[in-house]
Amino acid sequence: MSSDIEFANGKFTVAGTDKEMAFGEVSLAAYVPHNYPIEEIEPGLDENAFYDPLNFSFPRAARISAKSKSTLKPAIST
Numbered sequence: 001m002s003s004d005i006e007f008a009n010g011k012f013t014v015a016g017t018d019k020e021m022a023f024g025e026v027s028l029a030a031y032v033p034h035n036y037p038i039e040e041i042e043p044g045l046d047e048n049a050f051y052d053p054l055n056f057s058f059p060r061a062a063r064i065s066a067k068s069k070s071t072l073k074p075a076i077s078t
Contacts (some may be wrong), residue, residue: 003013013020020030029035033043 005078006013006015011020011022012026027045030045031043033041
């Protein structure tokens with residue numbers, strides 16, 4: 001079961017056993033289809049995620065910049 005698989009320190013381990021695989025080994029096995037039928041399974045790793053916050057406020061995500069502009073106009077002498 002997938003709940004028996006743990007990921008820590010860059011390695012996948014099966015809980016209760018000494019079986020382990022590094023992340024690089026897993027990705028290589030996913031892209032090199034030598035142990036599964038290519039007609040049924042597409043090789044590769046795929047993951048999608050979408051962050052949907054409960055409220056759409058962003059109190060620390062924006063900065064406001066203010067620039068002071070002088071209202072005095074310089075005198076031009078001719």
